[in-house]
Amino acid sequence: MTNPRRQLCWRSVFVTFAVCTGTMASGEEDRTVEEKETNNKKRTKGAIATAWLTFYNIAMTAGWLVLAVVMVRYYLQKGTHKGLYKNIARTLKFSQTFALLEVGHCAIGIVRTSVIVTGVQVCSRIFMVWFITNSIRQIQNEESVILFVVVWTITEITRYSFYTFNLLNHLPYFIKWARYNMFIVMYPLGVIGELLTIHAALPYVRRSGMYSLRLPNKYNVSFDYYYFLIIVMLSYIPLFPQLYFHMLRQRRRVLHGEIVVEKDE
């Protein structure tokens, strides 16, 4: 544990020495050079962060666009959604799992959002993809799966292109409009899709006893995935309104701010 007082002592020794030997001027120069170096370091770190985030958001926009294209092509060719999931499974899993990086972005501070909020959002997506649709094969052709995948695709393409254009300082109004208005319809639709999917999965989970641990066992603990899923579904009741109204408030703030600027003109 460094003692800050000890550090101060060395500084005062240096200054005293510098004054006594008439080198105070160069001492001061050294200090401003130090400050300049720190500022330069900060600027390069900022540039690297911006470059990485721009690359990341372009990559994610592309990933979800690919997903959209595959889905549209499949439906145009086959005319049905049956068997669609198998086609998009890999891209979906890849794109959604990659989003874990966003938690890292918040944690190291290059994105100014709460780590917990981002963490919860990404985890819920990962949960849907890996622990529901990926592992419970019998529900993969349900309409509700297509519903939430379509909703996610539209939402993510809008969101990532918004971030990309923001970072490039050229934000077309329609992207901003889309980001702050489409959620009004997309969000409830997505929740319906997710809840219906989990509900459809319940009988298969109960029958197979998957991801469950029964007593007796040497850890003296048990876990029932079936009841866990029911709790997950119930948790949408308090969580969904909170997130929805948060986004409505953000929308009002962003669009309201815009109106004020126009008036000044």
Next chain:
Amino acid sequence: MGHVEILDAKTKDKLCFLDKVEPNATIGEIKSMFHKSHPQWYPARQSIRLDPKGKSLKDEDVLQYLPVGTTATFYFRDLGAQISWVTVFLTEYAGPLLIYLMFYFRVPFIYASKYDFTTSKHWVVHLACMCHSFHYVKRLLETLFVHRFSHGTMPLRNIFKNCTYYWGFAAWMAYYINHPLYTPPIYGEQQIRLALIVFLFCQIGNFSIHIALRNLRPPGSKTRKIPYPTKNPFTWIFLLVSCPNYTYELGSWLGFTLMTQCLPVAAFTLVGFIQMTVWAKGKHRSYLKEFRDYPTLRSPILPFIL
């Protein structure tokens, strides 16, 4: 003789004007006077500060030693409904004591009805019940007779948060330990004996630290001093650690985890350890800030490690 005006910290509205206040009046006394004009804000929920965004003044601070003129301007913030620390501690500790016993005696509607009011055939389950109950009885008695609290109250919502934590984990642990299908520790008697020794050692240690901390502070005072090892060997850990009460508490729960070999107990120990580490680091930092000669060998909670 001075005057005191109290403004709302957010709206800057004038809430109260007290004239002819003695210069040696304390903030505590001023709070009582403010309470008279605003009966809904009892002193415990008043935060009085010199600056709207500044730190709260202490009840013991005296008016004439504060950097104010003849008319002192204070800012008030409502801390919300308050509840006494003693009440919170008693409620949050009584819960686990009673809840665990309900599972131990296999009260109806918890396990299958053929097990109602039966007892476990494993003697470690009886031992675990005794240890768990002893631990919470000890905590209740310490709350009533040993601890000297710096603050009188805490926000009311804390009691719901704290009770959910303690009561929830107690129920989760007790359910499995007292379950008819409970599996006793793999290494049998050896494991249980070692676990019991660790548990008892840490219980005595934890109690010794609480007594030592109590003796640092005369009754009714809120002074803070550096704790040092006493003649009691269990306090010699003060040489290496700032908050040995948390160190011993961790040890007790590790012992209980080993004794019951139950994953929920391990989870409770882990969560408790994380929380206590946060508290210990905070306490360690404030010791370092307050005392220039604070021993440098000490770590917050784990000797040399954390």
